[in-house]
Amino acid sequence: MIKQILTYPNPILRKKSQDVINFDNELHTLLNNMNETMDYAGGVGLAAVQIGTLLNVLVINIPVENPDNSEEEIQLKENLIEAINPKITHKDGEIVFTEGCLSIPNIHEDVTRAMNITVEYYNRNGKLCTTEANEFLAVAWQHEMEHLSGHVFIDNLSFMKRKKFEKDWKKKLKESKRNRDL
């Protein structure tokens, strides 16, 4: 089921998510809903909190070049990562990447994160997995895990950039409200 994605500054996005204890049907439904919602929204990743469920669950699917049309990117089922209770066990290096977020539509800002990470997580069946990620994939992991701790990517901006964002965002919200009223 496609769920509504909560947008900034919804206070739920500020809450800390809890570990999953039962790897049951309810978890599988949550994961299915997250995958459908991410697909529908055209996102690269989604954290459960973004659809209002405060559990340490995230999905990532990094797009790849369409072999039939090099100007297009597609997301393949086999590249889908479903991670439950993820923990970064190692990180090194630094990467600056221009990030966006489904909860803060149409805003893109540079964020500095670790270039290489190792993550431990459980899959949907409760199996412990370890994976290494770098560059864009490492950025996606760190972005989604930040959601689980109640943060959003603009929390990483400098004071001045953050101030500018808040001003622009307020204006945007006002405009969208006006549009809805017509």
Ligand SMILES: [Zn+2]
């Ligand atoms: Zn996000």
